[in-house]
Amino acid sequence: MSKFNLTRDINGYNGFGLMFSEDKFSVSLAATVEQHFTIPGNYDKWIAIFSFTPGSEVWVANNFTATLPSGALSSTYSELNPTARQVKAGDVISFIASGDNISVGVTLYAL
Numbered sequence: 001m002s003k004f005n006l007t008r009d010i011n012g013y014n015g016f017g018l019m020f021s022e023d024k025f026s027v028s029l030a031a032t033v034e035q036h037f038t039i040p041g042n043y044d045k046w047i048a049i050f051s052f053t054p055g056s057e058v059w060v061a062n063n064f065t066a067t068l069p070s071g072a073l074s075s076t077y078s079e080l081n082p083t084a085r086q087v088k089a090g091d092v093i094s095f096i097a098s099g100d101n102i103s104v105g106v107t108l109y110a111l
Contacts, residue, residue: 023108066094
């Protein structure tokens, strides 16, 4: 478990100096195949920091199945390439991409 603790610079401002986390997950996505994982339950709240293969489009949903966009503008629970989101223990994060062999990383920090 790694606590979410940002390093401060000399003036006391957020320097984005995160320590390496002990809670990391990764997956290689196949085109149009949804993958998901459940946030661990050893802490109530986490910050999830996502990383994706550069140039890829990955749709992510929390507690819903991620879906690819259709040809028409419509409501969705999925987000395109989010950077970081607060999640809770037991949340199920879902991923899907239209491309093949796309790597996804999720780094968790306890809040």
